[in-house]
Amino acid sequence: xxxxxxxxxxxxxxxxxxxxxxxxxxxxxxxxxxxxxxxxxxxxxxxxxxxxxxxxxxxxxxxxxxxxxxxxxxxxxxxxxxxxxxxxxxxxxxxxxxxxxxxxxxxxxxxxxxxxxxxxxxxxxxxxxxxxxxxxxxxxxxxxxxxxxxxxxxxxxxxxxxxxxxxxxxxxxxxxxxxxxxxxxxxxxxxxxxxxxxxxxxxxxxxxxxxxxxxxxxxxxxxxxxxxxxxxxxxxx
Numbered sequence: 001x002x003x004x005x006x007x008x009x010x011x012x013x014x015x016x017x018x019x020x021x022x023x024x025x026x027x028x029x030x031x032x033x034x035x036x037x038x039x040x041x042x043x044x045x046x047x048x049x050x051x052x053x054x055x056x057x058x059x060x061x062x063x064x065x066x067x068x069x070x071x072x073x074x075x076x077x078x079x080x081x082x083x084x085x086x087x088x089x090x091x092x093x094x095x096x097x098x099x100x101x102x103x104x105x106x107x108x109x110x111x112x113x114x115x116x117x118x119x120x121x122x123x124x125x126x127x128x129x130x131x132x133x134x135x136x137x138x139x140x141x142x143x144x145x146x147x148x149x150x151x152x153x154x155x156x157x158x159x160x161x162x163x164x165x166x167x168x169x170x171x172x173x174x175x176x177x178x179x180x181x182x183x184x185x186x187x188x189x190x191x192x193x194x195x196x197x198x199x200x201x202x203x204x205x206x207x208x209x210x211x212x213x214x215x216x217x218x219x220x221x222x223x224x225x226x227x228x229x230x231x232x233x234x235x236x237x
Contacts, residue, residue, distance in 0.1 A: 010079070011040055016090045029054060047084075117136065195230060
């Protein structure tokens with residue numbers, strides 16, 4: 001990576017926390033700042049700016065966050081040599097997002113530092129560091145996918161047992177009088193069954209939606225069935 005004298009030690013810290021994380025896990029911005037400042041001092045980096053995204057979900061792309069957009073502008077201006085964050089999930093949504101963004105940073109001579117990886121830190125100033133980043137990004141996405149699968153299985157099991165899992169009752173079900181269990185919603189169950197029958201006849205999602213509307217079988221909130229909502233309807237069976 002090529003760096004010039006002006007930027008080779010200049011660093012920007014990126015801090016992010018969602019409201020839920022801060023409330024339930026204590027992942028505060030102040031705690032992140034303290035750890036990052038200590039890291040930069042240890043590595044001899046000149047921390048010129050701290051960018052904070054507070055109450056922002058990791059599901060949003062970096063460029064769509066106010067702080068993330070500011071970070072990317074400074075990267076484009078080539079006014080820094082390093083980006084420092086606590087963990088991978090502070091910055092990126094998934095493996096592809098991470099690798100697409102950091103490959104662009106690498107071409108500009110900007111290194112990424114992640115300082116809390118099970119007590120270790122990595123940076124992309126070396127080929128080995130970039131390899132570790134790729135592996136960590138892939139493993140993180142694998143773990144998220146596994147968690148999502150386990151949650152989905154658990155939710156399906158609870159639904160099958162008639163247990164209420166919070167929020168709005170899933171389509172085809174209604175909250176029972178005890179407030180803790182689900183009971184079939186006869187009207188919505190009939191719509192689900194009709195959608196399944198049409199799917200079995202080889203109808204497309206859009207055609208199924210039009211067919212349901214023609215029968216007076218409308219979504220819970222009214223209006224029309226779109227392909228995405230029909231797909232959700234079939235999953236709800």
